[in-house]
Amino acid sequence: LLSEAAHSIADSLNEVFLLASLKRSRRPADARHPFGYGMERYFWSLLAAVGIFVTGGCFSVFQGIEAFRSGGSETRQGYVIGLVVLAVALIAEGASLVRAVLQVRGAARARGRSMAAEIRHGHDPALRTVLAEDSTACAGVVLAIAGIALHMATGEIAYEASASILIGLLLVYVAYTLGRAARGQLVGEAADPEVQRELRAFLVEQPEIDTVTALLTMRLGPDSVMVAARVDLTPGYDSETVELAMVRIRHGVRDRWPELDQVFLDVTDAAATRRGAAADRRP
Template sequence: MSRHADAAPHSTGTPDRHPGKDTEDARTAVTVFVALGANLVIALAKLAGGLFAGSPALLSEAAHSVADSLNELFLLASLKRSNRAPDSRHPFGYGKERYFWSLLAAVGIFVMGGCFSFFQGIEALRSDHSETRTGYLVGLAVLAVALVAEGSSLIRALVQVRGQARRSGRSMREAVRTADDPALRTVLAEDSTACFGVLVAMAGMGLHMITGEVRWEAWASMIIGALLVFVAYQLAKESRGQIIGEAADPALRRALRRFLEEQPEIDTVTTLLTMRLGTRSTLVAARTDLVGGLDSEEVEEVLVRLKSAIRAQWPIADQVFLDVTDASPNDRERARRERRQLDETVAAGGEEPGTRQQEDAE
């Protein structure tokens, strides 16, 4: 039980800029611009080829590229708007703007890409359309060019992820799986899906040309639609979770809890809450029971020192609130249970207390 004067919760000031993260944002912007340029050129080529060849699969791919182009504009808006400074209406900043615009991008993939592809496939099944050999060859040539362009954009995104992996000491696979930036994650999803979709469209057109049966292209179009719907759902689910408010990753939470519990002035950390406010910002709120014998001035000094230490060790934790409370037996038991759960979660995930989230912010 604490034996000290009451103290009000303490917080940090406004978040600092992270030069390293600004550089990463610039890299992401270049990646998005490359994807936008590729998709605009590809969309026009696919549309022209699809109209010339009368290919539902090619028209589906054109819709896919148009949707991707609009989504890149959403992502560019997210990069700009999420970096605005905090103000009186948004004291924690605009970091979550990035998740909102990524959600709109996911909706665009679903509506303009997935639904249109299904429509083209169903329409093709109802028709007995057949194209000349020249039309097929034109369509396949357009898709081949599209594959090169989409592949180039995908390689650019993967190069950025590889750089992140090298700087954080992670494997390439782990860096792709845990990419925090929704803009980069969306470009990766779009470009990888586009490359696979082009291959499916080429297979459908080729089988249509060989067999004379349009159903092959129709099924290719619907496979592309199903793929786009799945990707849109996954991206929307990620964005939804971040907009609602997700906790920091378990390794960061465990590291913060251990740091506080190791302080000689702290008897028990009764509650530790975190929430990601953006790709460069995390809120940390903790209730602590201090050891006895501290007066109000000493409590003040302890809280200020702890806040500064947290900010120094974890710059991404830029909003820190510390509250002093008296821990009950139930509070202590809950704290022990939460500590065990965090240890088990981190052990199961194989993450170390350096934390992916902190590494990406540096």
């Protein structure tokens, strides 16, 4: 019960973190943060992972070890009430898990991929964290019920202590997984490889572009991606035509991929580049 209580406290604090991340990440861009505050979600998700690790995982493992060291001195009174409390918790956590699953399914359907792919490659850390927390909470409650029931039936505290340690290890694993994902997003994560391939093909198809020599992307938030491309131009266009073409291409990128909202094109002249290379080769 103490392990599950610590888990519930960690979940409650994490919900506050995630609520803060949703509100703060929606602030408009300003002079200090010209690309907006989308990465706030990744930061607060990392704090949530740390909370799960410390408040839930470490405490649960500690409780299990202390129960083993008690040598069976713990009382067996009040276990029926404990089981009732856990049953109510399982119903509440199960309802929350169903809502999270439905939300993930809706997001996966909107992107045209499976739920498993959405969980692995989804870019909303808040949704991923809530789903992980609710799944772990249900599994933890089941382990706690099993440990208490076996303790009542056999009188062996080892079952309850083992359940507490298993809950802690499960929380540590979930915290590590969430923290690793948040770290990857905080240090700068590229757009999906499929989007990068489609974007490169789209740029190459433009009549004004000869080649795309470099294409870099970085996710600025769940719904915001920065694109920086270095393109060589086809010879024969004047500066005004090139300027209008770049504006058209930027609008075309944003219309086709709304999340690519920060597009920068570094324009070079392919013919000039070739002439420069030929001059360098002259004796």
